[in-house]
Amino acid sequence: MWKGGNGSRATALVRWEILQRPRAKGGLGIDDLGVKNTAVLFKWWRRYACEEGALWKEIVSSIHKEGLSLLPSKTTAVVLGPWRDIKKMAAEGSPVENAFVRNLSIQVGDGTKN
Secondary structure: OEEOOOOOOOEEOOOHHHHHOOHHHOOOOOOOHHHHHHHHHHHHHHHHHHOOOOHHHHHHHHHOOOOOOOOOOOOOOOOOOHHHHHHHHHOOOOHHHHHHHHOOOOOOOOOOOO
């Protein structure tokens, strides 16, 4: 897949698009890791929004000075790890944020839940 080595700059011998093709079409069937990463981060964002009383959520909120609200705050102070990428997804104007907020609905109950 690569040409080079021994400290020299390596050159790709095959285009990434070809490697991502299904095997039946001459590729190796490698998934798009950017899409997979976004999906996993979105899953954690959704879990953060939906899981009430979870210890991991309280820890994340404490470490990153977040409220326990549905959406992470828009401030981008020094944030490390996957939470930084989740905050980038939640930033105004990002494609993921637009899709999430456009399809967001909140159902209000009868007020009996504390």
